[in-house]
Amino acid sequence: xxxxxxxxxxxxxxxxxxxxxxxxxxxxxxxxxxxxxxxxxxxxxxxxxxxxxxxxxxxxxxxxxxxxxxxxxxxxxxxxxxxxxxxxxxxxxxxxxxxxxxxxxxxxxxxxxxxxxxxxxxxxxxxxxxxxxxxxxxxxxxxxxxxxxxxxxxxxxxxxxxxxxxxxxxxxxxxxxxxxxxxxxxxxxxxxxxxxxxxxxxxxxxxxxxxxxxxxxxxxxxxxxxxxxxxxxxxxxxxxxxxxxxxxxxxxxxxxxxxxxxxxxxxxxxxxxxxxxxxxxxxxxxxxxxxxxxxxxxxxxxxxxxxxxxxxxxxxxxxxxxxxxxxxxxx
Ligand code: G3H
Ligand code: 13P
Ligand code: ZN
Numbered sequence: 570x571x572x573x574x575x576x577x578x579x580x581x582x583x584x585x586x587x588x589x590x591x592x593x594x595x596x597x598x599x600x601x602x603x604x605x606x607x608x609x610x611x612x613x614x615x616x617x618x619x620x621x622x623x624x625x626x627x628x629x630x631x632x633x634x635x636x637x638x639x640x641x642x643x644x645x646x647x648x649x650x651x652x653x654x655x656x657x658x659x660x661x662x663x664x665x666x667x668x669x670x671x672x673x674x675x676x677x678x679x680x681x682x683x684x685x686x687x688x689x690x691x692x693x694x695x696x697x698x699x700x701x702x703x704x705x706x707x708x709x710x711x712x713x714x715x716x717x718x719x720x721x722x723x724x725x726x727x728x729x730x731x732x733x734x735x736x737x738x739x740x741x742x743x744x745x746x747x748x749x750x751x752x753x754x755x756x757x758x759x760x761x762x763x764x765x766x767x768x769x770x771x772x773x774x775x776x777x778x779x780x781x782x783x784x785x786x787x788x789x790x791x792x793x794x795x796x797x798x799x800x801x802x803x804x805x806x807x808x809x810x811x812x813x814x815x816x817x818x819x820x821x822x823x824x825x826x827x828x829x830x831x832x833x834x835x836x837x838x839x840x841x842x843x844x845x846x847x848x849x850x851x852x853x854x855x856x857x858x859x860x861x862x863x864x865x866x867x868x869x870x871x872x873x874x875x876x877x878x879x880x881x882x883x884x885x886x887x888x889x890x891x892x893x894x895x896x897x898x899x900x
Pocket of ligand 1: 600626627628629663664759847848
């Protein structure tokens, strides 16, 4: 028995993207897997009056359970009202890799899905994406496709020019698939180790600066499909204060380098209308949990370390909405 996202009080991303492109800001797409992450995202977005995309990977769905997740999303739409501001909420599948997974999500309350065919040859990516779009649009569910491959942790982003999105393909891809938004590859990547120190240069303060994102590709894409919603994955900034806190309290993170906030701000002012952030939330939570457990070794009530972790997470998301994405006040 299919359950529409409309019954859960969710919205698809269409209208949110239209406003974001026109207004020069980006909607936050924050990944979540558990209660505390969801609470932090919702509290931050209510307090900053920001629309939000709750993003769930297939791994997160397995971890949390599809039924619980759907009902958490229903709870989310009620909870924001209870908090005093009815921000629009999208429930989005992150990096869907098969038609079957996308279909299952659409039948279980998702209002938006990503079909990530970027690892397939071009024509196969088109065929798979088109199939998902045809199904999703029957239910008013929006679809994100991807062109170009984001570099993995071990890849050399600078040398792997073939990974970047080819602007010459975007018009054809968008018109033949019918997607509602397009994720592109301009030098961001997933995780907390986006670049090697060897790829970076040091500024006058000794801070490692990564190779510049390929804004020229973004501009070329915008020229070819004006006003079309563009998505940026791999957009964590990997704040040194959280990495340092993790390492201070027993962690062992090395060579962590993220995307500078100014670059994301610049992207958000362009056709980029969805910015994906997961790793920064993981780092913030882990930093605080490590701190509490190190300082209070006798503590064994999960609320006593998950609660403070949730508070740090909320502050992080508020900061991003206000100072990086520009989505604050747009709900
Ligand atoms: O892009 C990937 C997201 O960070 C989700 O990661 O598959 O470990 O849940 P995950
Ligand atoms: P980060 O690993 O940079 O947070 O990227 C997350 C992402 O792109 C989820 O799809
Ligand atoms: Zn991603």
